[in-house]
Amino acid sequence: MATGTTLSAAISLGAPLGRLAILSAILIVLPLSFPNPFFFDVAVKVGLSAIVCVGLNLLSGYAGQISLGHAGFFALGAYGTALLSIKLGVHGLIAAPVIATVVGLLAHVIARPILKLKGHYLAMATLGLGIIISIVLNREIWLTGGPDGLSVPAMRLGEFKLRAIEFWYWIVAAFLIVAVWLAENLVNSPAGRSLRALHSSEIAAATAGVDVPRAKALVFAFSAVLASIAGAFFVFAERFITPADAGFLRSVEFLTMIVFGGLGSTYGALVGAAILTALPQLVAAFAEYKHVAIGIVLIATMIFMPRGIVPTLADLFGRRVGR
Amino acid sequence: MRNVIIAAVAAVATCASGPAAAQQPIKIGAFLSSTGPISFLGDPEMKTLKLYVDRINKAGGVKGRPLELVAYDDAGDTSQARSFALRLVNQDKVVAIIGGSSTGTTMATIPVFEDNEIPLISLAGAITIVEPVKKWVFKTPATDRTAVLRGFEHMKTNGIAKIGMLNGSDGYGQSGREQALKAAKELGIEIVADEVYAPTDSDMTAQLTRIRNANAQAILNFGIGASPSIIARNVKQLSLNIPLYLSPAIASKTFLDNTGAAAEGVFVPVASLLVADKLPDSAPQKKVALDYKRTYEEAQKEPASYGGGAAYDGLMMLIGAIERTIDKGGKVTPEAIRDEIEKTKEFVGINGIFTMSPKDHLGLDSSAFIIAVVKNGDWHPTN
Numbered sequence: 001m002a003t004g005t006t007l008s009a010a011i012s013l014g015a016p017l018g019r020l021a022i023l024s025a026i027l028i029v030l031p032l033s034f035p036n037p038f039f040f041d042v043a044v045k046v047g048l049s050a051i052v053c054v055g056l057n058l059l060s061g062y063a064g065q066i067s068l069g070h071a072g073f074f075a076l077g078a079y080g081t082a083l084l085s086i087k088l089g090v091h092g093l094i095a096a097p098v099i100a101t102v103v104g105l106l107a108h109v110i111a112r113p114i115l116k117l118k119g120h121y122l123a124m125a126t127l128g129l130g131i132i133i134s135i136v137l138n139r140e141i142w143l144t145g146g147p148d149g150l151s152v153p154a155m156r157l158g159e160f161k162l163r164a165i166e167f168w169y170w171i172v173a174a175f176l177i178v179a180v181w182l183a184e185n186l187v188n189s190p191a192g193r194s195l196r197a198l199h200s201s202e203i204a205a206a207t208a209g210v211d212v213p214r215a216k217a218l219v220f221a222f223s224a225v226l227a228s229i230a231g232a233f234f235v236f237a238e239r240f241i242t243p244a245d246a247g248f249l250r251s252v253e254f255l256t257m258i259v260f261g262g263l264g265s266t267y268g269a270l271v272g273a274a275i276l277t278a279l280p281q282l283v284a285a286f287a288e289y290k291h292v293a294i295g296i297v298l299i300a301t302m303i304f305m306p307r308g309i310v311p312t313l314a315d316l317f318g319r320r321v322g323r
Numbered sequence: 324m325r326n327v328i329i330a331a332v333a334a335v336a337t338c339a340s341g342p343a344a345a346q347q348p349i350k351i352g353a354f355l356s357s358t359g360p361i362s363f364l365g366d367p368e369m370k371t372l373k374l375y376v377d378r379i380n381k382a383g384g385v386k387g388r389p390l391e392l393v394a395y396d397d398a399g400d401t402s403q404a405r406s407f408a409l410r411l412v413n414q415d416k417v418v419a420i421i422g423g424s425s426t427g428t429t430m431a432t433i434p435v436f437e438d439n440e441i442p443l444i445s446l447a448g449a450i451t452i453v454e455p456v457k458k459w460v461f462k463t464p465a466t467d468r469t470a471v472l473r474g475f476e477h478m479k480t481n482g483i484a485k486i487g488m489l490n491g492s493d494g495y496g497q498s499g500r501e502q503a504l505k506a507a508k509e510l511g512i513e514i515v516a517d518e519v520y521a522p523t524d525s526d527m528t529a530q531l532t533r534i535r536n537a538n539a540q541a542i543l544n545f546g547i548g549a550s551p552s553i554i555a556r557n558v559k560q561l562s563l564n565i566p567l568y569l570s571p572a573i574a575s576k577t578f579l580d581n582t583g584a585a586a587e588g589v590f591v592p593v594a595s596l597l598v599a600d601k602l603p604d605s606a607p608q609k610k611v612a613l614d615y616k617r618t619y620e621e622a623q624k625e626p627a628s629y630g631g632g633a634a635y636d637g638l639m640m641l642i643g644a645i646e647r648t649i650d651k652g653g654k655v656t657p658e659a660i661r662d663e664i665e666k667t668k669e670f671v672g673i674n675g676i677f678t679m680s681p682k683d684h685l686g687l688d689s690s691a692f693i694i695a696v697v698k699n700g701d702w703h704p705t706n
Contacts, residue, residue, distance in 0.1 A: 036413035041406060138492060147494030148426045148449060149401060163438055240431040242401045281406050
């Protein structure tokens with residue numbers, strides 16, 4: 001065990017920066033194998049799911065809180081950014097952080113009172129929030145375009161129209177690296193340790209001096225901000241959004257990704273997002289059965305590898321790559 | 324860039340050998356929702372495209388060149404539809420695309436076709452697809468606005484001035500509602516109740532009671548799936564003695580089977596296909612519609628329906644454009660096909676007679692619809 005850790009440290013797999021370097025290398029080399037923009041499009045979708053999952057994993061994997069409404073935050077980020085730029089003419093580069101801040105504050109305001117309670121109240125509240133967001137997006141047609149969706153003009157930077165999906169791949173990849181770096185730093189900080197402490201026992205954590213409601217509310221808000229930013233990138237890159245992207249099933253998909261990848265493992269969240277986002281896209285015949293397949297994956301993961309694919313595989317190889 | 328590559332490929336092919344080049348297949352694409360919540364439209368669309376592409380190839384292709392159809396099922400998911408659109412354009416390298424069974428899947432893909440300059444013929448209803456006009460986007464089914472206008476005209480001739488609306492909260496229902504609100508103002512029809520239901524609701528008596536209490540003279544519904552059948556049954560259960568107008572989306576045998584006796588007396592604006600055999604011989608669409616109906620029903624052993632008709636129109640319009648391109652001696656490029664689709668003139672399809680122009684990428688007016696009434700368990704054209 002001890003030698004294993006030293007060994008992995010020696011090849012710098014265990015060090016956060018080493019793993020970040022490997023992730024960056026993969027993200028840079030990967031496009032060389034993409035024959036056409038279709039693959040860039042899939043990669044962008046994977047990247048955006050991964051950003052949401054990195055945040056959600058902090059909340060669920062580390063702090064042990066379940067959110068059933070993260071698709072709602074994703075959609076708030078997407079619609080908010082799109083509407084600010086369409087209706088008020090705010091540039092996307094300004095609209096995205098403004099909306100992310102608003103979403104973060106909203107999440108914090110919602111989380112503070114709820115997280116004072118124990119148990120699965122957060123799951124219930126986020127479920128409700130997600131459904132409310134979905135209903136508003138569906139019904140307020142004058143604002144959101146309703147179920148038919150909202151088309152968004154390409155972002156302009158001076159004379160240039162930023163509409164090439166390849167361009168957005170690089171932006172999303174860069175932001176994914178930033179998100180992973182932030183998450184890994186958080187995990188290895190006192191704040192991260194207090195999250196893990198309250199996951200195991202809230203009473204023990206509180207006794208040890210952790211402000212439990214505050215820690216939970218902050219990580220909840222942080223994960224909502226990541227989802228919101230992913231939503232903003234989604235409208236920039238895809239230039240179209242529908243309320244289906246805010247639905248309950250999307251939230252369950254995000255949860256399935258982190259459970260499949262490995263709760264409490266940032267890189268597990270990436271692997272889960274990559275596999276579950278890319279498969280239905282690349283294997284077109286599989287797309288029809290997506291929701292059935294996601295259910296089966298969730299059940300099978302719980303039964304056969306409750307810790308998720310990355311930690312399980314990491315143990316198999318005798319190294320703890322996942323953490 | 325793309326066009327350069329295609330031109331280069333075409334040039335090489337032409338140089339290689341004359342007769343062989345003539346045999347080169349023309350690759351067209353499709354993305355339709357043949358499974359999922361709107362499979363009642365997407366499934367017959369997919370079957371129609373495959374059936375007719377087969378028939379055309381067996382009969383010698385388009386001016387001697389075989390057609391190759393690359394078709395995907397997006398299951399009604401907009402994000403999936405966009406991926407398939409990119410795939411058709413970039414990987415399969417088709418020259419034109421038919422698809423988008425729903426307004427959502429069409430709207431999600433429009434940026435792909437506009438950016439890559441590939442013509443799209445959509446099979447979805449909403450008017451937003453072609454208004455404002457987009458250079459590369461066309462569509463075949465009459466819009467929800469056309470249906471609303473036709474329904475209102477029929478109401479007015481029957482002395483109805485106050486109506487109650489009961490629409491689904493889904494895209495189809497809400498788009499229909501918007502168009503009805505606009506058209507009601509233009510035609511002087513008063514909307515005295517504006518009710519909504521969720522597509523999963525199994526009983527609409529509460530909403531219908533409110534419509535009755537508002538003294539409406541007729542009920543208008545835009546809905547898909549089982550809901551319109553439930554509404555028709557609830558209307559009979561409440562003994563509401565006012566006419567019920569439904570939308571073209573339900574005009575099929577399935578609706579009659581699901582609704583039974585409660586369907587009697589229901590009014591629906593329909594495409595000619597549904598009442599083709601009962602139309603006068605002078606109606607220009609009669610022959611086209613009857614031909615399609617016979618061909619489809621022989622091959623698929625199921626009744627032809629609205630969606631399939633839209634797909635037939637789209638495919639035939641596209642083939643017409645390709646034929647004209649070849650006749651002019653031009654290369655079959657997306658650009659040339661687009662220009663020819665826009666020049667479509669008096670094309671007699673199942674959904675009406677189309678005349679496209681740079682300002683009108685639908686080319687139909689409200690005469691595309693016939694108001695049908697259910698009598699003795701079958702559809703009959705009125706007046």
